[in-house]
Amino acid sequence: MSALRAGLGALWIVAALLAAVYLFGGAFKMVTPKERIAAAGCSGRWVEDFSAGGVKAIGAVEVLAAVGLILPAVLDVAPVFVPLAALGLVLLMAGAAAVRLRRQEFKLVAVDVVYLLLAAFVVWGRFGPESFLG
Template identity: 45%
Template structure:
């Protein structure tokens, strides 16, 4: 199970790392081409979301891998799960039911990692 959790953490980290880098480095106009929800938020808010995703991705891997404050790994997973709940709500408010599924899957995976790493497979 530990290996399975590491695989899930790696996949989540890759997804959120890419999303975080994209949201923190690209202009709002360029992001609008791929992410229509960006029009509802200020540039600062989009950058904040990207930074949170980037730091969450790092928090999924580094603390446990380096054995430095490994409690940060399930905390990062919890934070990313909350971020996905907020993303699902944003898509619901925009009447985009098709866009809710992907953050929903990421929420389930992040919540599973958080519960498992807080519980029986903690570091």
């Protein structure tokens, strides 16, 4: 039983951390001009490959995923959206890694893969052993 609780706790922790990262990162992309994001340089210059509207759309997807990782479970309203939001993040980060590979930003690919794996853990846990559907 304690292993089950540890798994449940780990899923909540990972989901909450991902939600915080994507909420703030997505909001930043939505309100910050593309040129300023590119000038920051700390996250690479991937924004050069996208229009300003595309960057804002990516930010909106990140904010929606962040909300989807937490609110459905907390409110117990359509909790199936939790693993679906995490699955969306897996797909988003696979795309991010592909863009960074093409741009030869190899160190940042590793970061994208870590986020992808964390989101995949939530997908596995919420569709599997700690499903809200059971």
